[in-house]
Amino acid sequence: MSPFSGREAITEFLQDVDDQLDQSVKVYLVGGSAMTAHQLKDQTKDIDLVLGVSAEFELVRDALLDMGFVVENEPTAEFEDIGRTLELAGETGVQVDLFEEQIVGKLRLSTEMRERAEQIYGGESVAGFTLSKEDMFLLKGVAGRGYDPEDMLALVRSGLQFSVVGEELEAQLPVNTGTVEAHQLYSYSHPLMTFEQTITRFDGLPSEFTDQVEALADRAFTERTVIEHLQTGSLEIEILCRKVTDNDDSIDRPETVRKAVTNLAEKGVVERDGSDVSQPRRFHFPELQARSDRGEFFTPEGCGGLEVVPRIES
Known part of the structure; x- marks a missing residue:
């Protein structure tokens, strides 16, 4: 070649x-x-x-x-x-x-x-x-397992406007709808998740930028938790809120769960029928659940075996 x-x-x-x-x-x-x-x-x-x-x-x-x-x-x-x-x-x-x-x-x-x-x-x-270099950094960052730390480090050292990166990331939402959005959330391959986990490999990025990305990623992780609880069937919204907050220490407010349900409904990932929340059968992923149980995903805990990137020098 x-x-x-x-x-x-x-x-x-x-x-x-x-x-x-x-x-x-x-x-x-x-x-x-x-x-x-x-x-x-x-x-x-x-x-x-x-x-x-x-x-x-x-x-x-x-x-x-x-x-x-x-x-x-x-x-x-x-x-x-x-x-x-x-x-x-x-x-x-x-x-x-x-x-x-x-x-x-x-x-x-x-x-x-x-x-x-x-x-x-x-x-x-x-x-x-x-x-632009800002958009290249963003695209490389959402790649997940396929990201290139050397390229991203070179982009950072060339000088980036991180406010532009953050604004573009937020403007892209929702990235997908329906089956694709559900699949990416459930498999931990959603761009918000992969980007947040990728940039944690870099030291010295502006805190305002990393805080913004973390907040956006938290929304995606909450949405994933919601659809995981719906894999076994529909739940009344208050029961769903209680299950999520009781089983996930990072989610302690029912309002956070309700907001996630609203977002998922707008993206066509869950359905509302009065106070009941359900997920269409086509969005149930038993094969992904099995892979998740085996720890094969780019998860918050494992991060898919990403290499640690050297500290960014000014």
């Missing part, structure tokens, strides 16, 4: 895609390719591209197929109402990950992200951008 060394190699790849197209598209680099374009990394072995419009996603996919790439995997195929992800491989071993608006069911390419992006290529049909 030939790595892409420096920004020029990445823009040459975008030129190759440009040569295949006769309609305008905007592509946004994320991951290692964005780090390389920002000159925070010498090279990258693959290219990660986000397309904000479904029609443009299909145009770039077809262009890559015309260039000899083949689709190897579609990680999001089993989920509905989620942006598509395609993993394509070229004849020389080069891999391109293509995202349709949403990055592997996590965060979406928001209007604010597009406005902060820096253009690095402009051709006849392709306009290529790299996301």
Whole structure:
């Protein structure tokens, strides 16, 4: 596999895609390719591209197929109402990950992200951008087990506006609804959970920022506790509040549980019938419960085997 060394190699790849197209598209680099374009990394072995419009996603996919790439995997195929992800491989071993608006069911390419992006290529049909360092830090942080501590540390040391990171994280909520939201909460893979657990590996981040992230993550953990209690059937709201507060030392107020139920209902994860709260049968995950019992998740206790990141130096 030939790595892409420096920004020029990445823009040459975008030129190759440009040569295949006769309609305008905007592509946004994320991951290692964005780090390389920002000159925070010498090279990258693959290219990660986000397309904000479904029609443009299909145009770039077809262009890559015309260039000899083949689709190897579609990680999001089993989920509905989620942006598509395609993993394509070229004849020389080069891999391109293509995202349709949403990055592997996590965060979406928001209007604010597009406005902060820096253009690095402009051709006849392709306009290529790299996301801001703040947005790259956020995207890497929600990856969970797949996060890259060295890249995140390089981003922090380059200088970040953490208020921008926090504002974008909050603006993304709710990240998903229905089955995807329920699955991510139950499997501890929700972006709020993974981001909070990732940044605890760094010392020296602004306390205002870490406090904000912790508060948002607490909401997600409370919602997970609620749906766990509903796996065996519906409960009257007061009984649900009592079960949650009696069994979880971190949740001591019934109002916190009621707020979580309201949020889950708005996202279509639970249903209300008078004072009864239930979860649709399709949101029951016995296989995830078994994995949780075996300690296989990126949990508050285990954190999925994340490596400790060196202390950030000013």
